[in-house]
Amino acid sequence: MSLIDRRRARTRRALVEAATELFERKGYEGTTVADIAAAAEIGTRTFFSYFASKEDVLFPDADARVRAAVEIVKNHKAGEAPAQLLMRAMKYLASADNDLPGGFAALRLRLFRDVPAVRGRALQLLCEAMLEIAKHLAAAFPEQLDEASAVALSGAVTGAVLGALYHLLEKSDQALDPDPVALCDAGRQAIQVALAPWLRP
Amino acid sequence: MSLIDRRRARTRRALVEAATELFERKGYEGTTVADIAAAAEIGTRTFFSYFASKEDVLFPDADARVRAAVEIVKNHKAGEAPAQLLMRAMKYLASADNDLPGGFAALRLRLFRDVPAVRGRALQLLCEAMLEIAKHLAAAFPEQLDEASAVALSGAVTGAVLGALYHLLEKSDQALDPDPVALCDAGRQAIQVALAPWLRP
DNA sequence: TTGCATCTCTGCATTGAGTGCACCTATGGT
DNA sequence: ACCATAGGTGCACTCAATGCAGAGATGCAA
Numbered sequence: 432m433s434l435i436d437r438r439r440a441r442t443r444r445a446l447v448e449a450a451t452e453l454f455e456r457k458g459y460e461g462t463t464v465a466d467i468a469a470a471a472e473i474g475t476r477t478f479f480s481y482f483a484s485k486e487d488v489l490f491p492d493a494d495a496r497v498r499a500a501v502e503i504v505k506n507h508k509a510g511e512a513p514a515q516l517l518m519r520a521m522k523y524l525a526s527a528d529n530d531l532p533g534g535f536a537a538l539r540l541r542l543f544r545d546v547p548a549v550r551g552r553a554l555q556l557l558c559e560a561m562l563e564i565a566k567h568l569a570a571a572f573p574e575q576l577d578e579a580s581a582v583a584l585s586g587a588v589t590g591a592v593l594g595a596l597y598h599l600l601e602k603s604d605q606a607l608d609p610d611p612v613a614l615c616d617a618g619r620q621a622i623q624v625a626l627a628p629w630l631r632p
Numbered sequence: 633m634s635l636i637d638r639r640r641a642r643t644r645r646a647l648v649e650a651a652t653e654l655f656e657r658k659g660y661e662g663t664t665v666a667d668i669a670a671a672a673e674i675g676t677r678t679f680f681s682y683f684a685s686k687e688d689v690l691f692p693d694a695d696a697r698v699r700a701a702v703e704i705v706k707n708h709k710a711g712e713a714p715a716q717l718l719m720r721a722m723k724y725l726a727s728a729d730n731d732l733p734g735g736f737a738a739l740r741l742r743l744f745r746d747v748p749a750v751r752g753r754a755l756q757l758l759c760e761a762m763l764e765i766a767k768h769l770a771a772a773f774p775e776q777l778d779e780a781s782a783v784a785l786s787g788a789v790t791g792a793v794l795g796a797l798y799h800l801l802e803k804s805d806q807a808l809d810p811d812p813v814a815l816c817d818a819g820r821q822a823i824q825v826a827l828a829p830w831l832r833p
Numbered sequence: 834t835t836g837c838a839t840c841t842c843t844g845c846a847t848t849g850a851g852t853g854c855a856c857c858t859a860t861g862g863t
Numbered sequence: 864a865c866c867a868t869a870g871g872t873g874c875a876c877t878c879a880a881t882g883c884a885g886a887g888a889t890g891c892a893a
Contacts, residue, residue, distance in 0.1 A: 463849060476873070551756050558751075583796045590790050597763055597787070640841090664877090
């Protein structure tokens, strides 16, 4: 089990790295799944036993991230307001880029901006994450929040962050060569800006 | 021009109606673009000169709706608060189901819930609408809102509505036969629920 | 009416994502 | 050593989507 699992994890990482390199070099549309599989030295068919779609290779950490954010909600400090807790979870959700190849987050942002398919998948995952967090948020504050309010609140916070992110991406549209570091920092900063109004009460 | 335009509009409507009927009867995945085109009596290739993708046939009114919402923002009454104006625009955006075959909105909601591709496209369009509205909102309140705040605010309102919608869809998940009318009414009601907190200040 | 230009419709070929199936191989347990 | 199971792989297939080029209709001018 352990041996086989480690092998699978290694192949998975190889796929992500190969995809990163290829997307960087030949663009998203210019790279086929067959290319990625070949670069990672597996059969084309096997790619789809690691990732359900071509887009998903850009979100290899989605599950882990959501689980970590949920943990933050579950282990909330007593007396912390829902909105503040939500902000901490969202902040983690948007900034935890561990275990990923260098420049991966920046590449992903650029592809989010430029490739409709990537944007669609990202928004879908974001919504799922939002719902999952909302569910646990409602459980964490049974007195203050019913489920409907929790989802609406999570949606509002998520939407605000997303709006700020879009705004930053639009601005950097003019820079033909988007600086990876600046783009990532801006993403994190967007959270601060968007959530500021929520921290007052 | 007028003659040719009317012909195109008629074909377009025929496509939407054919797609509605086929999706209803054979499901989304069970219907091919060729089926839709054949039912509307045009060549398969021609379908893509009317809609850029299979999903887009489910959002034939997207442009008009966004334009109408933008008009609402542009013609805002003096003294109306940004959040209230935004609510009016969102309300219109989510409830204007004119010129569509009966049951179309309910079908769309069901497919949004069940088909990932439809969900992805819908979220994408929603984001675009949100950005467009935000741009004009910032223009309408140059004193109170800079562009970043406008986008964050629009994102928050949009997210809240979306969250409420998701919650309602989840609840109706248990009902195996979702009542179209109830589903649509619930969608409109969701807006009221989600936006209630924004109306107090 | 005739001719010319433009635009739409259409079929054909092609690419590439994604799936179902069947076979093979290797790993792990007995 | 043997067997059962699970992952890897090739093959064939479906379907969305695009590029291209030809056919046909339409509008305009002479």
